[in-house]
Amino acid sequence: MAVTRLAEAGVESPRADAELLAAHRHGVSRSKLHLVPDADFDPRFWDDVARRETREPVQHITGVAYFRYLELEVGPGVFVPRPETEVMTGWAIDRLTAMDVAEPLVADLGTGSGAIALAIAQEVPRARVHAVEGDPLAKPWTERNIARCAAAAPHTSGRVELHGGDFETELAELNGMVDLVISNPPYIPVGALVPPEVGEYEPTAALYSGADGLNAIRVVERVARRLLRPGGTVAVEHGSPQGSQVYWVFAEEAGWKQTRNHADLAGLDRFVTATWS
Numbered sequence: 202m203a204v205t206r207l208a209e210a211g212v213e214s215p216r217a218d219a220e221l222l223a224a225h226r227h228g229v230s231r232s233k234l235h236l237v238p239d240a241d242f243d244p245r246f247w248d249d250v251a252r253r254e255t256r257e258p259v260q261h262i263t264g265v266a267y268f269r270y271l272e273l274e275v276g277p278g279v280f281v282p283r284p285e286t287e288v289m290t291g292w293a294i295d296r297l298t299a300m301d302v303a304e305p306l307v308a309d310l311g312t313g314s315g316a317i318a319l320a321i322a323q324e325v326p327r328a329r330v331h332a333v334e335g336d337p338l339a340k341p342w343t344e345r346n347i348a349r350c351a352a353a354a355p356h357t358s359g360r361v362e363l364h365g366g367d368f369e370t371e372l373a374e375l376n377g378m379v380d381l382v383i384s385n386p387p388y389i390p391v392g393a394l395v396p397p398e399v400g401e402y403e404p405t406a407a408l409y410s411g412a413d414g415l416n417a418i419r420v421v422e423r424v425a426r427r428l429l430r431p432g433g434t435v436a437v438e439h440g441s442p443q444g445s446q447v448y449w450v451f452a453e454e455a456g457w458k459q460t461r462n463h464a465d466l467a468g469l470d471r472f473v474t475a476t477w478s
């Protein structure tokens with residue numbers, strides 16, 4: 202019944218979403234849902250289904266999003282982290298680990314919920330992450346997640362520093378010192394069609410970036426040039442049709458070497474990395 206209602210509302214994964222809502226409402230993981238006795242069924246589940254029918258994102262209904270080993274608070278005003286970004290973050294974690302730097306210095310440009318910054322702090326021992334966010338509505342979510350992660354994983358405490366402001370100009374004190382710049386910036390072309398979950402619920406500042414969607418990525422290229430030490434690395438996410446354009450944003454500027462395209466789990470072009478010489 203719930204699955205049919207969500208399917209008829211145009212939800213892309215109606216069974217998974219119905220199960221996620223039921224699991225959250227009953228305080229169990231999705232794989233343990235079958236263990237909940239019928240007598241314990243909570244009828245507020247149907248309120249959650251009704252909200253999802255309006256195409257409100259599952260994560261806004263449950264209030265949480267999962268990102269690598271983290272549980273993050275999300276809701277109106279902040280971008281919901283995506284599985285594609287977990288792949289880029291995993292690449293960055295591997296790269297930082299291989300760098301053999303005692304205290305790797307990282308900049309996360311446009312941190313939103315803090316997903317990338319907090320995952321790096323959790324998984325790379327001694328990394329110090331400077332996270333920049335320009336949207337005043339997103340910042341309270343970042344602050345809550347930094348506090349939440351520090352409580353759950355005390356070794357991350359104090360290792361993520363949030364800077365409110367525009368990443369084009371922030372972090373000048375770190376110029377030429379950073380080991381890794383990472384960013385999942387807005388990259389949707391203005392006017393492009395997006396599903397209701399995105400267009401009606403995600404913050405505009407997290408989505409759109411100029412007629413070709415590449416304005417913020419061009420800024421990330423310039424900022425990475427300013428921040429990175431020689432031999433430092435940049436990783437930037439983009440939309441799947443933008444792989445070739447984003448490759449050239451880096452490759453045509455002097456000073457970048459080893460510019461590479463990388464795919465996500467679906468095999469689609471998803472992020473570009475390059476090394477500052």
Ligand SMILES: C[S@@+](CC[C@H](N)C(=O)[O-])C[C@H]1O[C@@H](n2cnc3c(N)ncnc32)[C@H](O)[C@@H]1O
Nearest residue numbers: 280282311312313334335336367368385406407
């Ligand atoms: C697509 S969201 C990504 C959020 C998070 N990093 C993630 O991967 O889930 C882009 C974020 O960048 C922020 N942002 C966009 N342009 C910015 C700028 N010039 N300076 C600072 N933050 C910016 C937006 O407010 C938004 O939170």
